[in-house]
Amino acid sequence: MFIHVILPLCGGLLIFLGGMKLMEAALRHLAGPFLTRWLNRATVSPWRGMLFSSGITALLQSSTAVTVLTIGLVNAGLLTYGRTLGIILGTNIGTCLTTELMGLQLGKLAVPLLCGSLLCWGTAVLWGETVAGRQYAAAGASPSSNGLSRPQAVQFISLVFAGFSLILAGIRVMQAVGPWIEQAGLFRWFLDHAAANMWWAFAAGACLTALVHSSAAVIGMAISLAAAGALPVDVGIAIVIGSNVGTCVTALIAAVGGSVSGKFVAWSHVLLNVGGVLLFMPLIPGLDMVATWISTEPGAKVAHAQTLFNVISSLLALPLCYLPIWTRIEERMSLHRTKR
Known part of the structure; x- marks a missing residue:
């Protein structure tokens, strides 16, 4: 049990999380200097926000990073509460890119992609350290749009692909436990309860995500087990939906000790995600059916269901962002800050 299931599952999860963090850090260096300014300019209306x-969540591959940054900007008074509603909805949609890429089952490309990206990274490092590179920079070579030199930009882009290759490798390692996990008594117990009541699977997804602070990791695990045939697609979809609630824990932690506006942002994130869950949990068979029209591969079906859930729930919630109540709440929070 330990050697065939727990060790590969934990190892694959660590590789996956390492790849996510590497890719996120590299993308932050590429886009980070302009992120705050972009957020302030692009949130004039909930739709634009x-x-x-x-887009920015898909670029950074982290809805948590964008949500926490938004809470920080609100706490600092650089962004008003009303402008954050569209941002919250958009973070859910942006995560779908990662999910869809995981659903493509590109595990065979992990090693070649990792080797190629590390080769490009090493070449860029040597390029940046050569005398010719220094002379080129001194002569006024144009840096990239975020202030990085071209060798530095190539280094970070290479690290993005290296991180993605680790994600693929982690998924492939987790897939290997499929035949063994099917034989585990505890897993069979969970499947029996989840088949009788999907809220068991929802709770598992929410708790695991809150524990590891990464919805992508839990979604990747669900996709891997579904692709290996160890997890029914409908149970995988329920786990994925639960992960959308579990990811709210990080936002709530980020809001602790912050302003009233920052706390409202965190709780709005919870409210919007829980609302989507209450709407779609009874519709899991419908999500499964629609996902089947797109693909018959189990892992891809879970990924497509996640995309459908996030896009539809965000679009349904968007008109609510234009209600006058949010303006009144913002006015009351401004009055509260003035009194303090």
């Missing part, structure tokens, strides 16, 4: 947040 949602579109921008979807």
Whole structure:
């Protein structure tokens, strides 16, 4: 049990998380200097905020990073509460890119992609340290749009691909436990309860995500087990939906000790995600059916269901962001800050 299931599952999860963090850090260096300014300019309306947040979350590969940054900007008074509603909806949509890439089952490309990206990174490091590179920079070579030199930009882009290759490798390692985990008594007990009541699977997804602070890791695990045939697709979809609630824990932690506005942002994140869950949990068979029209591969079906859930729930919630109540709440928070 330990050698065939727990060790590979934990090892694959660590590789996956390491790849996520590497990719996130590299993308932050590429886009980070302009992120705050972009957020402030692109959130004039909830619709524009949602579109921008979807793009920046897909770029940074971390909805948590964008949500926590938003709470920080609100706490600092650089962003008003009303402008954050579209951002919250957009972070859910932006995470779908990672999910869809995981659903493609590109595990065979992990090693070649890792080797190629490390080769490019090493070449860029040597390029940046050569005399010719220094002379080129001194002669006025144009840096990239975020202030990095070209060798530095190539280094970070290479690290992005290296991180993605580790994600693929982690998924492949986790997939290997499929035949063994099917034989585990505890797993069979969980499947029996989840088959009778999908809220068991939802609770598992929410708790695991809150524990590891990464919805992508839990979604990747669900996709891997579904692709290996160890997890029914409908149970995988329920786990994925639960992960959307579990990821709210990080936002709540980030809001601790912050301003009233920052706490409202965190709780709005919880409210919008829980609302989507309450709407879609009874519709899991429908999500499964629609996902089947797109792909018949189990892992891809879980990924497609996640995309459908996030996009539809965000679009349904978008009109609510234009209600006058949010303006009144913002006015009351401004009055509270003035009194303090």
